[in-house]
Amino acid sequence: MDMIGLHIGVIGAGTMGLGIAQIAAQAGCRVTVFDQSAQALARGGAAMDAALERMVAKGRLAADLRSEITGRVRWDDQLHALSNAHLVIEAIVERLDIKRDVFSALEQIVGADCILATNTSSLSVDAIASALRWPDRFCGLHFFNPVPVMRLVELIASSRTAPSVMTRAAKVMTAWGKQVIVARDVPGFIVNSVARPYYAEGFAALGDGIAPQDIDALMVEAGGFRIGPLALSDLIGQDINYAAAASVHSRIAGIARFELRREQAALVERGDLGQKTGRGVYDHGKPLPLPNWLTSEKPAPAHIQVHAADSPLQGLFTRLANSGICVERNDALPPDCFKLGECVIALGDGLPLAARPGVDMLLDLARDFATATALGVTALRGTDLNPLTAMFHRVGINLLLLPDRPGQVVLRSMVQLANAALDAANHGVASPEDIDKALILGANHPQGPIDWGCGYGIERLAVNLRHLASVLQSDAYLPSAASAK
DSSP: OOOTTOEEEEEOOSHHHHHHHHHHHHTTOEEEEEOSOHHHHHHHHHHHHHHHHHHHHTTSSOHHHHHHHHHTEEEESOGGGGTTOSEEEEOOOSOHHHHHHHHHHHTTTSOTTOEEEEOOSSSOHHHHHTTOSOGGGEEEEEEOSSTTTOOEEEEEEOTTOOHHHHHHHHHHHHHTTOEEEEEOSOTTTTHHHHTHHHHHHHHHHHHTTOOHHHHHHHHHHTTOOSSOHHHHHHHHOHHHHHHHHHHHHHHOOSOGGGOOOHHHHHHHHHTOOBTTTTBSSSBTTSOOOOOOBOOOOSOOOSEEEEOOSOOTTHHHHHHHHHTTOEEEEOTTSOTTEEEETTEEEEEOOSSOGGGSTTOSEEEOOOSOTTTOSEEEEEESOGGGHHHHHHHHHHTTOEEEEOOSOTTTTHHHHHHHHHHHHHHHHHTTSSOHHHHHHHHHHHHOOSSOHHHHHHHHOHHHHHHHHHHHHHHHTOGGGSOOTTTTO
């Protein structure tokens, strides 16, 4: 689609609005950014100039194109400046009444063929559209921050959006270099609902007394995520992250995994909002604390015994064997276990160690035991940790000691992510393939949660979830219909 001559209106000169305006202008569109605040417009213009200048400095944008892009953008505090726009995207505060008022005023100004779109992350597109006289031209276009970097756009129709509007909006987004995924108008759409357990489980672990740096280290070095949930929530802003959770929670009745976490609520109440205030989960005025890695001065043991059955631990056993440790087969051991001396170590399954007779230690899950650089462990006896720590150090794995907590850290988070994704697919929010793609493109996950869940094993996933639901006495961990099959 030719972007030359296309006039894009953006309502709101905040971070999201600026990102949308920038990518539209970079694609060749004329852009008008509206905001009632002259100060916000001035800050927006300066911020866009700085962003483009950084791109030039990094060699991602030719210097002569910088002025062309900024020349396509107009900053205006009068809504009538959008009168001849072909597409207007709203990116303002997440309040239904304010969004409705803005669109009610806007539809009296723009032409009949102008598409109106909201960038809401959690409000109902249908609820916003209900205030319009011509809701057939209204849709949701949910971008992800930072907009110039994140490739995903969730496209959402209201119950009255015309199919031609969806087609036109998708073509524009594709021309801007975005990957478009169509989602149903459900709370949080795809990413903000499916990814919610990532943050919720991080705060739940924090509430259970686990150090934040240990939680984040495990989710990165064992879970394979680019940034831990607590550090990420500090980066996003605790107020923004909590508001998204609250909005989804308010619209969903009866799904316990969307319950709000009091640990995050307390941060918001205190004004500890993360990096922007200097303090959140972490004190950003100081170097971030290092994880509490276990140490051992003992030599690594010479051999271990393992069960022969296929197991997620197989990648770990191969690493140990390649390091010179003798890995012996012992089919008398339970599945997903290995024996180090007289100590039996089992892969966690959602039950606490106290409920695993004959097991001396539990290993938390890793996305891939062949590449993990850290693992969590729960032990009955501290003396058992020395040989295990020495052995794992030999293959480049650090250990973190965890309390006897059902699901430990990584397992509990990953099975809940997979469960939420399967539930979304089961309810027709999007296809399994699109859900996975959305989490990769919109939340920077290293792998789609359904893809991971299928590789882990749907039956194993359901067993882990049932264990968690039973021990914790919480419906939040009940397997979805899809994962219970």
